[in-house]
Amino acid sequence: MAMILYNGPTSPFGRTVKVTALELRAPVEERVIDVYAAAFLDDANPLRQIPTLVLENGQALYDSRVICAYLDIQGGDGSLYRAADAWALQVRIALGIGLMEAGLQRRMEILRPDGERSPSVVEKLEARIGRAIDHLERAAEELAAPAPRMDQIVWACALEYTDFRFTTAWRATAPRLAEWLEGFARRESMVESRPA
Amino acid sequence: MAMILYNGPTSPFGRTVKVTALELRAPVEERVIDVYAAAFLDDANPLRQIPTLVLENGQALYDSRVICAYLDIQGGDGSLYRAADAWALQVRIALGIGLMEAGLQRRMEILRPDGERSPSVVEKLEARIGRAIDHLERAAEELAAPAPRMDQIVWACALEYTDFRFTTAWRATAPRLAEWLEGFARRESMVESRPA
Numbered sequence: 001m002a003m004i005l006y007n008g009p010t011s012p013f014g015r016t017v018k019v020t021a022l023e024l025r026a027p028v029e030e031r032v033i034d035v036y037a038a039a040f041l042d043d044a045n046p047l048r049q050i051p052t053l054v055l056e057n058g059q060a061l062y063d064s065r066v067i068c069a070y071l072d073i074q075g076g077d078g079s080l081y082r083a084a085d086a087w088a089l090q091v092r093i094a095l096g097i098g099l100m101e102a103g104l105q106r107r108m109e110i111l112r113p114d115g116e117r118s119p120s121v122v123e124k125l126e127a128r129i130g131r132a133i134d135h136l137e138r139a140a141e142e143l144a145a146p147a148p149r150m151d152q153i154v155w156a157c158a159l160e161y162t163d164f165r166f167t168t169a170w171r172a173t174a175p176r177l178a179e180w181l182e183g184f185a186r187r188e189s190m191v192e193s194r195p196a
Numbered sequence: 197m198a199m200i201l202y203n204g205p206t207s208p209f210g211r212t213v214k215v216t217a218l219e220l221r222a223p224v225e226e227r228v229i230d231v232y233a234a235a236f237l238d239d240a241n242p243l244r245q246i247p248t249l250v251l252e253n254g255q256a257l258y259d260s261r262v263i264c265a266y267l268d269i270q271g272g273d274g275s276l277y278r279a280a281d282a283w284a285l286q287v288r289i290a291l292g293i294g295l296m297e298a299g300l301q302r303r304m305e306i307l308r309p310d311g312e313r314s315p316s317v318v319e320k321l322e323a324r325i326g327r328a329i330d331h332l333e334r335a336a337e338e339l340a341a342p343a344p345r346m347d348q349i350v351w352a353c354a355l356e357y358t359d360f361r362f363t364t365a366w367r368a369t370a371p372r373l374a375e376w377l378e379g380f381a382r383r384e385s386m387v388e389s390r391p392a
Contacts, residue, residue, distance in 0.1 A: 046327035047294040059284070065261070066286045088255070090262045098243040116314040131242035
């Protein structure tokens with residue numbers, strides 16, 4: 001019996017877990033669900049959020065950071081977190097997750113009906129997205145380690161989610177990041193997990 | 197020179213870091229800022245979010261999970277994360293963080309001006325808060341380890357934030373959790389960090 005990954009069709013957090021599982025060749029069976037109608041998920045994860053990983057013994061793991069760390073340990077040698085400065089790596093991961101969160105919140109805001117949308121919230125989120133990308137562009141050399149590494153996976157999923165839901169225009173002011181992504185995006189794990 | 201913790205006056209994430217630092221007697225100097233006017237923070241943390249910890253060498257750490265793990269390692273023996281099942285501990289931490297996020301999102305939603313509020317978003321967040329608390333009530337014995345432990349700190353801060361911004365009514369249906377919190381809330385770290 002494999003581990004079961006409850007996932008959404010386009011979640012950047014879910015994709016991060018999927019890419020991680022593919023890179024590690026972890027025996028994960030993915031079930032794409034509609035999380036808004038997933039009351040059955042509550043027993044495993046009362047936050048009713050994807051990704052949620054259910055282990056063979058029934059134990060549920062979340063959120064994406066916990067799942068990725070678990071898969072990495074199971075994979076053997078903690079290899080996706082190797083780094084000269086482990087804390088800088090963790091901060092890059094947190095920054096990528098912040099970029100995903102801003103993108104997802106922006107998307108949710110835009111999908112609201114008339115009378116419930118906040119232009120100033122959208123504006124603040126777009127500014128945050130811009131600052132996050134600018135910051136990493138200035139430190140793009142940090143992504144130039146042998147792949148895959150956890151910050152690379154998170155950043156690739158965060159940037160492609162930005163492309164998918166917001167804009168590809170960041171490439172004009174973040175050329176080093178764009179070039180790096182062009183290479184990383186060709187990995188089998190990225191191709192196989194890309195939303196249709 | 198001490199580490200500098202940029203913090204907000206009422207953030208549950210910031211309080212979690214503060215309680216952690218107090219428990220570990222970490223040399224942290226707190227600076228309470230208005231994050232909405234904190235453009236100076238962008239160099240350290242382009243997400244412009246608190247808590248952000250700036251180390252003596254100028255390196256910035258975020259988010260709260262990364263900072264707490266760092267302080268714990270500096271404290272010596274990883275003692276706040278000791279647990280028979282380390283993954284169950286991580287999931288309890290993630291659940292507490294999810295409870296904080298739901299509480300904070302609910303607060304932000306309610307503070308919106310007329311014409312930008314979503315009653316259905318508030319309703320979903322309140323349901324999530326209720327499910328999270330119900331879930332932990334059923335597993336309240338897991339909090340009965342010698343204090344302090346990281347899940348206890350996160351849960352205490354999350355529950356008191358629920359009290360502070362939403363409701364104390366959860367105690368009626370979560371008596372074991374309420375009793376546990378009554379004890380933990382007396383810790384010096386909790387008293388000293390409690391918003392006025």
